[in-house]
Amino acid sequence: MNAETIAFAALALVLVGSALMVVLSTNLFHAVLWLALALTGTAGIFLLLEAEFLAAVQLLLYAGGIITIVVFAIVVTERLVGESITQTNRRIVGGGLVALALVGIIANAIADSPLPTTRPPLTSDLTRAVGETVLTRYALPFELLALLMVAALLGAIYFARPDD
Amino acid sequence: MPAAFADMPAWLVAAIASFILLNGIALGVAYVTLLERKFAARMQSRIGPYRVGPHGLLQPIADAIKLMMKEDVVPTAADKPVYNLAPIVFLIPCMLIFATIPFAPGLGVADLNIGILFFLAVSSMEIVGLFMAGWGSNNKYALLSAMRAVNQIISYDLPFVFASLVPVLLAGSLRLGEIAAAQAGLWFIAYPVIGQLGFIFFILSTVAAENRAPFDILEAESELVAGFRVEYSGMKFALIQLGEYAHVVASSFLGALLFLGAWSGPGPEWLGAIWFLIKAMLVFLLVTWVRWSFVRIRVDQILALSWKALMPATLVLLLLTAVVVVWTGNGR
Numbered sequence: 261m262n263a264e265t266i267a268f269a270a271l272a273l274v275l276v277g278s279a280l281m282v283v284l285s286t287n288l289f290h291a292v293l294w295l296a297l298a299l300t301g302t303a304g305i306f307l308l309l310e311a312e313f314l315a316a317v318q319l320l321l322y323a324g325g326i327i328t329i330v331v332f333a334i335v336v337t338e339r340l341v342g343e344s345i346t347q348t349n350r351r352i353v354g355g356g357l358v359a360l361a362l363v364g365i366i367a368n369a370i371a372d373s374p375l376p377t378t379r380p381p382l383t384s385d386l387t388r389a390v391g392e393t394v395l396t397r398y399a400l401p402f403e404l405l406a407l408l409m410v411a412a413l414l415g416a417i418y419f420a421r422p423d424d
Numbered sequence: 425m426p427a428a429f430a431d432m433p434a435w436l437v438a439a440i441a442s443f444i445l446l447n448g449i450a451l452g453v454a455y456v457t458l459l460e461r462k463f464a465a466r467m468q469s470r471i472g473p474y475r476v477g478p479h480g481l482l483q484p485i486a487d488a489i490k491l492m493m494k495e496d497v498v499p500t501a502a503d504k505p506v507y508n509l510a511p512i513v514f515l516i517p518c519m520l521i522f523a524t525i526p527f528a529p530g531l532g533v534a535d536l537n538i539g540i541l542f543f544l545a546v547s548s549m550e551i552v553g554l555f556m557a558g559w560g561s562n563n564k565y566a567l568l569s570a571m572r573a574v575n576q577i578i579s580y581d582l583p584f585v586f587a588s589l590v591p592v593l594l595a596g597s598l599r600l601g602e603i604a605a606a607q608a609g610l611w612f613i614a615y616p617v618i619g620q621l622g623f624i625f626f627i628l629s630t631v632a633a634e635n636r637a638p639f640d641i642l643e644a645e646s647e648l649v650a651g652f653r654v655e656y657s658g659m660k661f662a663l664i665q666l667g668e669y670a671h672v673v674a675s676s677f678l679g680a681l682l683f684l685g686a687w688s689g690p691g692p693e694w695l696g697a698i699w700f701l702i703k704a705m706l707v708f709l710l711v712t713w714v715r716w717s718f719v720r721i722r723v724d725q726i727l728a729l730s731w732k733a734l735m736p737a738t739l740v741l742l743l744l745t746a747v748v749v750v751w752t753g754n755g756r
Binding site for chain 1: 538
């Protein structure tokens, strides 16, 4: 067992544990905090894979941005309505079955195509590679994504607008 | 790396470097508070702390001891785990952002190849701790303050990022060490038009992102008592204050590194770290000067300033910088 394996095991434990707590904790606010931990753990996995750029973006967008917005939504809705919103689901058995089935499918797919055990070394600067491919080869999907976001934003503004 | 460290294992060097840095920050922050109090006092024709030690120089030590001795009061209705963890969660990102700052050529804990991005990403994590404090206290003032903080941070994170990206474009690297080295000939603040505008936007969004007056609506003593930290006392309060000041100091170092040429200055090479420190303190005093000169503005004014003025302006500036960089053939 080398240091990387140990680090991966620890991160996996944090990730799975916090992900379980996201769905199992009864307090909505605690669930969001566990989600923040899970997203930070994902950034840790990216770091292990030497994808520093992705790790930083993960922190900046998900752990920083998305969590902030989710928390904001909770506070605005929960405190104004005056009753706490529960987020647990009584159909835990069915949910567990679906999750197990998904794990089975993924495990099956991994077993069918054995992954190379050693990671191929990076040939170039990953940050540069990401930047170049996004602006050349994947420019169209990138722009389409931006368009999708604008559409979502416009939709949100439409619904949030006071009726008059 | 000096020769004495060469035969030590890498983890030990990293541990020693982090230990020195963390203690340096704690001590530095303590004295930065004294600097701010003296500066503010002079601006208001007062003397400031003067009693403890010569010229009040021991005041931060006395304050630290006082804070450690204080009783730790936990509200009964508080969400205990969240309340207790919040100061720590708040402090960690504020300390972590120092890791990538190279204080002199090659003298930093980790000069990552995504340096500036690491700084921006980790410093945006601060909001999680802030919100935990606001929510966990179970106090309406604290919660209101945390909500305002979210509003403000969503609004000012982007201008802060855009303004910080201007030097990145000019230097052609995300690595903080290379950005600093690229300014050996010409500091980026002296770059015609772009540099000055970038610096002004950077200072503006720093003041806002650090929640200092005139953008301190989340502290707002007159309406929210002390904002999200109103229920904290003793060492937990001290940790939050430490984190907040550490963040300001780190941003000052970043400003000095991005626009003021970091360690470049006259004199021998070993003076570089001192020059860097002086420049960072100048940026800090600039931020403090703004803080003590303006009155607090309203929430809607703060949001309007960000979304209607600062955001488009920084975006246009970024585009302009990209055009200039390609035009002058500095693009790599």
